[in-house]
Amino acid sequence: MQMISVNGAELSSMDLGRDKGSAVVMLHGLVSGNMASWYSSVATPLSGERRVVLYDQRGHGGSSIPGSGFDLDSQAADLQAVIAHHGLSGQPVDLVGHSMGALVALRFALRHPRQLRRLVLVDAPMPARDYVAPSLLGVTSPAALADYVENHLVGLTGRRRERLHQRLSALFFGSTLMRDVLAMASEPDAELAALDRPVLLVYGRRSPCLAAGQHLLRTLPRAQLELLDCGHYVIEESPAALRALVDRFLSVDGAPALGIAA
Secondary structure, three states: OEEEEEOOEEEEEEEEOOOOOOEEEEEOOOOOOOOHHHHHHHHHHHOOOOEEEEEOOOOOOOOOOOOOOOOHHHHHHHHHHHHHHOOOOOOOEEEEEEOHHHHHHHHHHHHOHHHEEEEEEEOOOOOHHHHOHHHHOOOOOHHHHHHHHHHHOOOOOHHHHHHHHHHHHHHHHHOOHHHHHHOOOOOOHHHHHOOOOOEEEEEEOOOOOHHHHHHHHHHOOOEEEEEEOOOOOHHHHOHHHHHHHHHHHHHOOOOOOOEEEO
């Protein structure tokens, strides 16, 4: 485990399969996500053939909880710092992001296309102010946060649950997280249409974000959409199918076929 100093935060990171193949950086989702979300089901198997970099985004996992910097530009700058720390700035990397992590990866790709080889967006909720913010707006007090934890974090118990509860309290009541999420609009279609890189879109058939995936498919020039039999939490609900899709997509040298696959 390594700590990386970025603008106002310390990010926890790890590097798997360091001497193997091309590099892929994986980004987790908002609030309950961290790099452990990817570790066992996807990252470790992928590291047998390639180098895999994981990190906890600011305010998550083992990273610090700064008071600000949760907007997409700041988090894309965090990703740039992670890439530089691991010595990957001089080569195009693959990016794989779920949910908010997908939005960060997409923002980075639009700002730094020459640093990107391939991009995987897993249930990207674009725009976040429409898909993400509504589920968080009700958390306006400690009592409301307790209800949120009770209803949304049913798989966590004991100390893990308590630590996450404390972290969420700092995020909701001591940072600009909600303000930043509410300001996240869709990426401009003209910028999406100019991204000349292969993109794999993976969405759950029952995901509330599926319309966002269909819009990205229409707009990104080299995109393909794969649908899995799950909802938004693809990593937890369909890990084996997701791993197979990501592995196949990152292993191909040429451009993917255009269109949609069921």
